[in-house]
Amino acid sequence: SQQGEEDPQALSIQEGENATMNCSYKTSINNLQWYRQNSGRGLVHLILIRSNEREKHSGRLRVTLDTSKKSSSLLITASRAADTASYFCATGLEGGGNKLTFGTGTQLKVEL
Amino acid sequence: SQTIHQWPATLVQPVGSPLSLECTVEGTSNPNLYWYRQAAGRGLQLLFYSVGIGQISSEVPQNLSASRPQDRQFILSSKKLLLSDSGFYLCAWSPDSQETQYFGPGTRLLVL
Numbered sequence: 001s002q003q004g005e006e007d008p009q010a011l012s013i014q015e016g017e018n019a020t021m022n023c024s025y026k027t028s029i030n031n032l033q034w035y036r037q038n039s040g041r042g043l044v045h046l047i048l049i050r051s052n053e054r055e056k057h058s059g060r061l062r063v064t065l066d067t068s069k070k071s072s073s074l075l076i077t078a079s080r081a082a083d084t085a086s087y088f089c090a091t092g093l094e095g096g097g098n099k100l101t102f103g104t105g106t107q108l109k110v111e112l
Numbered sequence: 113s114q115t116i117h118q119w120p121a122t123l124v125q126p127v128g129s130p131l132s133l134e135c136t137v138e139g140t141s142n143p144n145l146y147w148y149r150q151a152a153g154r155g156l157q158l159l160f161y162s163v164g165i166g167q168i169s170s171e172v173p174q175n176l177s178a179s180r181p182q183d184r185q186f187i188l189s190s191k192k193l194l195l196s197d198s199g200f201y202l203c204a205w206s207p208d209s210q211e212t213q214y215f216g217p218g219t220r221l222l223v224l
Contacts, residue, residue, distance in 0.1 A: 004155075031211050042202055042215035043156075088155060092211045097163075098144050100213060102156040 004032075004089045004103030012109045019076040021106040023089030024069075031092040032065055033100065034074050036085045043088065046074075051094075079110045114139035118203050118216035125223055131176075131190040133219050135203030138184065143205040145186040146213065147178055150200040162186060163208075198223045 007022045023032070031050045035043040049056045049065045049072070056063045062075040076083055086107050090100040115138045125131060137143050144163050148156040158171045160178035168178050175194050179187045186203060200220050204213040 033212065035215075040200075040218075040220070042217045043204075043213075045212050045214065048212055090213075098206050098208075098211050098213075099146075099158065099161060100211070101158070102148075104155040 004091055004101065006087070006089060006103045006106040008106060009104070010107045010109070012111065013079055015079060015081055015110055015112050017079055017110075019079050019083070019108055019110070021074045021087050021108070023072045023074070023103055025072075025089075025091050025103075026070065027091075028094045029067070029091045030094050030096070032063075032072050033090045033092070034061075034063060034072075035088045035090060035102075037088065037105070038085045046087075076108075079108075081110050081112055084108060084110050114205075114214065116203065116205055116214060116216040118201075118219050120219060121217065122220045123222070125193050125221065127195055127223055128192050131188070131193050131197070131221070133188040133201055133203075133221075135186040135188075135216055136184055137205045140205070140207065141183060142208050143184065144208060145180060146204040146206075147186065147188050148202040148204065150202060150218075152199075156202065160188070193223045195223050197221065 004023045004025045033048045034046045037043045047058050049063050060077045065072045086105045088105045090102045117136050146161045147159040150156050162180045176190050202218045203216040206213045
């Protein structure tokens with residue numbers, strides 16, 4: 001079953017705008033990760049945030065985590081056409097070893 | 113550096129035929145290995161994971177099986193394919209002590 005649910009399912013923005021994607025999950029986690037997938041390709045790891053962290057940055061990416069609301073958000077600032085892809089959150093559960101449970105993804109389209 | 117390979121990239125097979133998909137990792141030892149399936153427009157479903165040679169855990173009951181005959185080799189098999197086995201199959205690995213997963217390029221399987 002899906003642990004994470006991304007919102008929105010699809011997002012279309014203009015180049016230069018910011019893109020925000022949200023992820024909600026159901027059970028206690030050890031960490032939450034965001035991955036990117038270009039069409040027909042494998043997933044690429046973007047960022048990992050641990051359950052005791054609230055915010056993390058990597059380049060144009062900013063991830064927040066609210067464990068009380070069981071939610072996370074991924075912000076991409078100053079988006080580019082090359083950011084067009086699907087974005088997935090994945091949760092590592094407490095006591096789950098290194099297994100991840102992936103959400104259903106947000107399809108981001110950045111138009112010129 | 114570490115690399116992960118999957119083959120074939122694309123496969124079209126008749127219903128009832130056998131299947132063998134191979135995944136190999138280079139540049140690391142004792143990785144955790146994972147097989148996922150992704151239906152069109154959906155998230156990833158974990159099928160199998162392995163923490164060592166000959167150690168396979170199945171996540172969902174299905175028509176597929178997995179084997180790990182060598183430390184860096186993970187094989188997904190079926191004796192008789194079903195139409196519902198069509199999908200995009202992704203192999204991933206993670207270092208034994210870390211949560212981040214690194215994905216291969218995937219195999220697109222179409223069962224007719």
